[in-house]
Amino acid sequence: MKIVSKIDFETFVNDLINEDYREVIGVQSKDSHYVFDELEKAEDLELNYDVTILPPKKYMMPQKEAILEYERSDKDFSLEPLLEIEPRIIIGIHPYDLIAIQQMDKIFSDTYEDEYYLNRRKKCVLIGVNMQNVSDRSFAASMGTATTETGYDLMLTNLEKNYAVEVGSSKGSDLLEEVTTRNASPEEVENVEKVKKNIEEKFDKELKFSPEELPTLLEENYGNMEFWEKNSEDCYSCGTCNLVCPTCYCFDMKDMNEITLDTGRRVRQWDGCMLEEFALVAAGENFREDRAERYRHRFMRKGRYIYNRYGDIACVGCGRCASQCIPDIADPSRIYNELKGE
Ligand code: SF4
Ligand code: SF4
Known part of the structure; x- marks a missing residue:
């Protein structure tokens, strides 16, 4: 586990935005709701949100997309798949949404490999965040999705002036090399575990059985x-x-x-x-x-x-x-x- 100061994390996100070759998406507040949207600056990130209107699946499976185009003349007929996909970094995904994305990964690569979904998915870096606030209609704790050990490239946990960062993939560790980090102390590791445990107690709603x-x-x-x-x-x-x-x-x-x-x-x-x-x-x-x-x-x-x-x-x-x-x-x-x- 690594530790990054919030100041360094903000600089890191602004650097990513300025790189300009991949889209940087983050949770932001809009009209008193939260949404995943393209970030213009790191200061707009709201990592203490409760829930967003739409889940981040819209970046892997857009509401509407043209998947191919054709052209026909008297002699010819051409069909062109539209597979141009921009790389993306999505910041601030809650554990339940990471688990949902893992379910979608299975479904879209099962009997038929959906190259539109899978190409987008491969080009996404997913940065999760452990919940600080819980929607009053959520019952994720009883569904076992309030925390997750899988499905992210990086996972952030809020520790006052710092974020603890867990690495879930090589994509995540490559990205983390772009920011100044240090190893977490045993006390900080323990604090992350406490944060995860405390999240479970914040839910008012529940499924009353397994x-x-x-x-x-x-x-x-x-x-x-x-x-x-x-x-x-x-x-x-x-x-x-x-x-x-x-x-x-x-x-x-x-x-x-x-x-x-x-x-x-x-x-x-x-x-x-x-x-x-x-x-x-x-x-x-x-x-x-x-x-x-x-x-x-x-x-x-x-x-x-x-x-x-x-x-x-x-x-x-x-x-x-x-x-x-x-x-x-x-x-x-x-x-x-x-x-x-x-
Ligand atoms: S259950 Fe509610 S949200 Fe769903 S279709 Fe019916 S009215 Fe619409
Ligand atoms: S509570 Fe369950 S059914 Fe309702 S939107 Fe979330 S995942 Fe879907």
Whole structure:
């Protein structure tokens, strides 16, 4: 473990911004919320935030991206993948978001290697930060995601005038060579452990049982339509709970052709299973036409389907869905606790 003074860290970040060959992203305050956005100066970094509106996944899987373009003439047809990807450093990722990115890494390199996601991911350096403040809707401690030992290139812990820095990869150690550091003393190592332990006690919300029970609990309640109907009564099918979630990855593809059909682009953009048209297919068949079915699907997908396939519970407890849902019916901790109670 290394120690860097906050003054040196700020200079280091400003130097990175001025290098100008990679984008430097950091958590900043905007209109009384926190967001990941491009940094203009290190002083804008807000590493004591509680939660950001959107997770950092938008830098690996943008909301909308053109993935290829084509050109056609009488004799020729050319297709060009659009794979130009800017290197990035993302500063200030909380542990639950780092764990969500690790889940996405598995999914995008499973049966089909998604070169758009994976190229972006490879060109990102992830600098995590241990939480200093906790969102009042987060229940990350009970999901085991309030701290992490993996998924980062560097991990910062606030120690008053300094940051303790843990190195998670060779990308991280190479970057750390650009800043003045010293080895942490045994007392500082102990303080980092205390900070991590104390974070767990800051959460008001919790899942009242082990997340490992979720797949079975959900399997047993798949047919409990009374429960899903009652809880989804006020759902607007707006899809916000999908869009703000760090572990949602569904997308739609659209071909945007010029009217002449001589040129065009294939664009992919985020989609969400709570939207009414999500499971609509040709001939007008919709596999999840009812609101309650879509609502159930989202909770099944978080606590059961991804677990069955990858061994991960796909809710990291960030609480974003709960705080962004207007009728306040999207909170997985409430739904899962109620199901368990039943
Ligand atoms: S649960 Fe809430 S956020 Fe999700 S689709 Fe329904 S109304 Fe929108
Ligand atoms: S389901 Fe909600 S609480 Fe769980 S990871 Fe997604 S946004 Fe966060």
